[in-house]
Amino acid sequence: MIVTLGFTWAINVVANAQEVPPIFGDITIDRQFSPDPLIVRGMSGGSVPGKKVAGRSESLTGPCTGFVDETPGHILKLTSAFDYLKLQVQSPQDTTMIVKGPGGTWCNDDFEGKNPGIVGEWLPGDYQIWVGSYEKGKYFPYTLQITEVK
DSSP: OHHHHHHHHHHHHHHHHHHSOOBSEEEEEOTTOSSSSEEEEEEOOOSEEHHHHHTSSEETTEEOOSEEOSSOSEEEEESSOEEEEEEEEEOSSOEEEEEEETTEEEEEEOSBTTBOEEEEEEOSEEEEEEEEESSTTOOOEEEEEEEOOO
């Protein structure tokens, strides 16, 4: 019986571990990716002003605010063009987002509530993604959801 319980516990640990989205890391997707939404986790914040990383204080999608790490939290590789793709951060704290890739740099704050997001047409290529916090050196957990569902 002890062996059976131990084996059952080990199976549950492995199964539960597979359900948790990865933290940080690179993502490669093509159209009609699965699962949709794709979810990855991270920690917002850093010591570098968002406007320094973005090279501007404002973009067409919003202000380049907050503080981020020098290196992006995620690299999103799109193997094809997307007519519609949405990136949205979910966090218990107020966060910001900066995305640099083919065609430019986009920033956002307060897309939905206090969570940033960027929606639009996307060219194929590599996109660097930073998620920032408003206070320098403050770090908060977040999930980044990527979807092509309108």
